Amino acid sequence: MDNKTCMLERFSNFSIGIALILLSVAFAIISFVLLPVVGLLVAIPIFALGIAFLGAGRSQACQIITERTRKLTTF
Numbered sequence: 001m002d003n004k005t006c007m008l009e010r011f012s013n014f015s016i017g018i019a020l021i022l023l024s025v026a027f028a029i030i031s032f033v034l035l036p037v038v039g040l041l042v043a044i045p046i047f048a049l050g051i052a053f054l055g056a057g058r059s060q061a062c063q064i065i066t067e068r069t070r071k072l073t074t075f
Helices: 003-033 036-054 060-073
Strands: none
Touching: 003 036, 003 060
16 A cells, blocks of 8 residues: 555545535435435435544554555655
């Protein structure tokens, strides 16, 4: 695993989080029109998953790589 892979991991977590939040907003809008209870029951967990992906930390391997590269760049 290298630094580039860690950047891609962070980007994928962010993009999946944004996509899930947008999906939950779509379900919430649809729920007001078509299925009020069912739509909200689906939208709320999807929104929670989106927030979880946005707040997801780095994997343990990426934390180690980041710490090592910081030590190398600081004099």
